[in-house]
Amino acid sequence: METQEILERIRNAKPQTPVKVFIQGQLSELDFGPDCKVINMGHGGVVIGDWEDIKGVLQESDAIEEYHIETDRRNSAITLLDTKDLGARIEPGAIIREAVTIETDAIVMMGACINIGASIGAKTLIDMNAVIGGRAKIGRGCHIGAGTVIKGVISSPHAQPVVIKDNVVIGPNAVILEGVTIGAGAIIGPGSIITRDVQEKEVIPSGVY
Structure with a gap:
């Protein structure tokens, strides 16, 4: 969309x-x-x-x-995604808003939240309690660790969403800020706060970048 x-x-x-x-x-x-x-x-x-x-x-x-x-809600303006025909695995307790795209063989674990307009690639794992913000784009074969927050941008058409390319591993409790692009095959350490683009296959230890 x-x-x-x-x-x-x-x-x-x-x-x-x-x-x-x-x-x-x-x-x-x-x-x-x-x-x-x-x-x-x-x-x-x-x-x-x-x-x-x-x-x-x-x-x-x-x-x-x-x-x-x-x-299960009060004065909610955005409905939840109809997941029954997806070729993905969606565990109980995941909250997925409408207009989200989830490709075949992706996995969304308990407590994960995925906001409107986000896209999840094939064979990507969204682990427990991860938050995927609006319009975020996550490639194929990624592992988004438990408790990770990927910031969303839905307030302005000109704001750049987070883009995570294929085969990226993000450790638990990391935070990826608005507009960041993470190159294919990169590894982000647990608890990291990422404020800049990450290059292809770059390894980021835990910390603020």
């Missing part, structure tokens, strides 16, 4: 609180509006939609005997 398209999507996105409501009662007597999905299972069922569309019906209708609500 192009940078301008990402920025437009963020700018125009409507904040929503998606909910799933399990209801016991007469769903056929209820009108949740055209934007809600209603699954009627006889004396009850499930309603999926935005909380603003559903809450009034729950509070005011006598046709509902009891209900249970499930939700």
